[in-house]
Amino acid sequence: MTSQHITLNALDGSGSFAAYLALPPSGHGPGIVLAQEIFGVNATMRQVADLYAEEGYVVLVPDLFWRQQPGIELGYTEADFQRAFGLYQGFDEAKGVADIQACLDALRQRPECSGQAGVLGFCLGGKLAYLAACRTNADVAVGYYGVGIEKALDEAAQAKGRLVLHIAENDAFCPPEARAAIVSTLAGRAHTEVYVYPGVDHAFARVGGDHFHKPSALMAHERSIAAFKTVMGPHPDFSALWEKHCEHEFATRDVAATMATMVAQPYVNHIPTMTGGVGHTMLSRFYQHHFVNSNPPDTTLVPISRTIGATQIVDELLFCFTHTCEIDWMLPGIAPTGKRVEIPLVAIVKFRGDKLYHEHIYWDQASVLVQIGKLDPAGLPVAGIETARKLLDEHQPSNTLMANWANSAP
Incomplete structure (x- = not known):
């Protein structure tokens, strides 16, 4: 695999932002925009990008906090959490989704991308993946433990392409009433899958994190790859x-x-x-x-x-x-x-x-x-x-x- 940092222009002409680009060993494949957690494009997000590149995808991870402070890379200390929550509270979701659309456009124009492109997101990015399904031309969207999806369920009717959501049963950021609203609203929708993982907490798929739960992470990854492959490929023999x-x-x-x-x-x-x-x-x-x-x-x-x-x-x-x-x-x-x-x-x-x-x-x-x-x-x-x-x-x-x-x- 190879990787590099590139610069993209915002759709509204307000400026440019950096993005981490990871290429698969073959050098080409379907595209994925990876929407970050609230900790920025840190080592964890780059590792996830590299993993999906190894799976055969051209992965682009945009710096979604660029309007507040470019280049944010936080860890997981208490001070980092406080800084991350501050950035999250000041984040403009609508502009973030527009940046994801800019990334989808950029991916589809790159020679390494086979044409189709989807969105994968975690935490903050998990909600953005859901919103991308509703507001962008993403071919498929996969969101992990998105925060605040229940507040945007009125947009579910506009969802296009395949949508997969992974929800942690014990996630304090998605309490039982919110989880129930998401599940009931999306139940039975074509090309939509919602999975609730029992007994696990927010960020259960973050390797090395306090809440990492390997069995659930493996199941979720299997389902995520299945969604991407079903819609976009690749299909190795x-x-x-x-x-x-x-x-x-x-x-x-x-x-x-x-x-x-x-x-x-x-x-x-x-x-x-x-x-x-x-x-x-x-x-x-x-x-x-x-x-x-x-x-x-x-x-x-x-x-x-x-x-x-x-x-x-x-x-x-x-x-x-x-x-x-x-x-x-x-x-x-x-x-x-x-x-x-x-x-x-x-x-x-x-x-x-x-x-x-x-x-x-x-x-x-x-x-x-x-x-x-x-x-x-x-x-x-x-x-x-x-x-x-x-x-x-x-x-x-x-x-x-x-x-x-x-x-x-x-």
């Missing part, structure tokens, strides 16, 4: 990307080629054994010494089903091998047994743009241990190769581990 990655892992066994299919800082987590790596250096080491060259020669992957979402693939498959070598990532420290193993396996593969970002891999470790003779299944609710056979043939016996199954017969 996740299946082809994933299959090329697997080819390098299991067929050519080429670590460098495997890593080349991934983002700069990827991670892999094999959930049952907690093996893998976070970041390029650790993951390269893991692939080189503990995975790519540590799988038995007869290892095969048998696809069962594939679900493709906005940001990820979920693969259901059979993982089959003969335990002829030590398999560090699955059976670390266990000498080869020569046993045949067939297990259902689920891979959840997340992408950023046209690169793999992370893999969460799940399987039944108890079944593996039963099949290699390291776990006696007698008296335990576990099964061996039968789990794989039943995946392929649903008519295989069910409920064989339930001793009281016979008692429920009619």
Whole structure:
């Protein structure tokens, strides 16, 4: 990714303002205007811009406080909060929305932008994203915990394009009555989605913040990217990307080629054994010494089903091998047994743009241990190769581990 600061002219001719521009690795893509929190275009906003650029977007972050004081970059100390609230109270929303329109116009004219452009906003920017949906020609608008949206619900009928709002249940800046008004007013509107995240507070998606809640942030990001992609793209071929990655892992066994299919800082987590790596250096080491060259020669992957979402693939498959070598990532420290193993396996593969970002891999470790003779299944609710056979043939016996199954017969 590359980034730079550019200067734009206000639509009313009153002056010019700076904006941070982040470009995707490909150098081109749909556009997003990122509307700031009340803390200015600070490191947090630039990091969000870089993230969305990695997702494949041309991202422009305007300095919306330029009429009050250009170049504001605040942190999150108590003094910064007081300064930020002062700027917020003096902010002219109408002029801010006009600046967003100027940014949309500028993005669409840039050679890097594919033509369509949307708005993404947080806090103050969350409301501006809603207003942009109502007042500008944004193709899609996504707002996180916008403050004061309930005061502008009379504009909802003018909303154009797709609108997605993320609301924190415990947000004191959007109390229950305000939240209820937003939800009820926007419920059932075409191309409009409102999500309430239970038990979280304002700024739940700000990484490193006091209220950061990773599960909610991940869900919200998934929904945001889905909205942008549905309306504007891009649409990488996740299946082809994933299959090329697997080819390098299991067929050519080429670590460098495997890593080349991934983002700069990827991670892999094999959930049952907690093996893998976070970041390029650790993951390269893991692939080189503990995975790519540590799988038995007869290892095969048998696809069962594939679900493709906005940001990820979920693969259901059979993982089959003969335990002829030590398999560090699955059976670390266990000498080869020569046993045949067939297990259902689920891979959840997340992408950023046209690169793999992370893999969460799940399987039944108890079944593996039963099949290699390291776990006696007698008296335990576990099964061996039968789990794989039943995946392929649903008519295989069910409920064989339930001793009281016979008692429920009619």
